[in-house]
Amino acid sequence: MSNHAINMGADAELARCPIMPTYGAPSVMFVRGQGTELWDSQGKRYLDFVGGLAVQSLGHANPEVAEAISEQAMTLTQVSNYWATEHAHHVALQLDRHITGSGSSYGSDSGSPSGQVFFCNSGAEANELAFKLARKYTGSGQYEILTAMGSFHGRTLAALAACGQPHKHEPFEPMPSGFHHFKRDEPDSLEELLSSSTAAIHVEPVQGEGGVWPSNKAFMSRVQELSSENKVLFMVDEVQSGLCRTGKWFAFQHFGVEPDVVCIAKALGNGFPIAAVWARAEIASAFQAGDHGSTYGGNPLGTAAARKVLEIMERDKYPQKAATLGDVLSDALGNLPRVLSVRGMGGMLAAELDGEISADIAAKATQNGLLVNPITPTAIRLTPPLSTSHDHVDEAMSILKGVLHAQPPS
């Protein structure tokens, strides 16, 4: 069969694909990636400034991660979590080190870990575990979780209830109880919700799906104070903002705070599904055997990928890479036509446009070989691989400039 025939077949399959329509109808089928580049089933090349939604931080098909996965696939892929495997322990230690990193007052000076890690497979699962841990640790009567309006924490029922986006709740009501939403970055609104039933305050240091809104330092410090005064947990959802994306290992580190629980996913496997929750050791010890579990969580294949990802991020100084990329990209975005402002941190950015044109712009950019994400009706989000070269930034900006330029006035 010729390549052309294969491609025609792929597109025909796409048209009658028996996959539930929760993402809308896909316009392209991708078959290959390399770094920031992708190729579709017709052989057309694209620049990926979505990065699998902040997953592909080391770029598509990173050869070292691919090798670690393929070696592990030929060695051992899964055993039940009743037994230990090789890489989980190492990844847990590295996560602990990066979370409690230099300059923090976490833990002891003995070099022993200050926290413990639970491995799972997705961001929603990580948040679910955090909610259970908060309830178990704080004890009877404390069960409420406070999150921000506009926040996003995943699609399972409890994670959905935690999302501060009522329109996402409506089709699935009634929501599980015990979730309340304060106004983003408004300490008074948060204080009004705190009660003897509160178990935790759960915050995205940079709201991602809500539109890319970084928190401010005063608010994050107040969350830390209110948590300790009220004996509730301070938890951060770093599923999107974590692992170098914002220019530090974790976004909370920009704000000089020290949360009790950190939820991690997306970039941890660079495309291999793996997630983790870190908690201070005394909090994690509230869990006993039988309190939680995951058949696939922390399997050798996922943790081999994560171990390599963390090794590369540290060796190649990914926090600095993200900060530099962010500076270059935000300057370039700020100079484009129709862009009113640029917000975000490091390689997690949004450009606010001068009208409700983001879906149109994203669709036209795709036609022109650039992927960007219309995160609100008026803003596009960019979360490219952190390894993206400055040449690729120039090329992407020139495509976007052309598309914005050609867009009729709003």
Ligand SMILES: Cc1ncc(COP(=O)(O)O)c(C=O)c1O
């Ligand atoms: C901050 C945040 N939390 C949780 C999730 C849910 O992660 P997953 O889709 O892996 O369940 C996301 C996904 O975008 C996210 O951005």
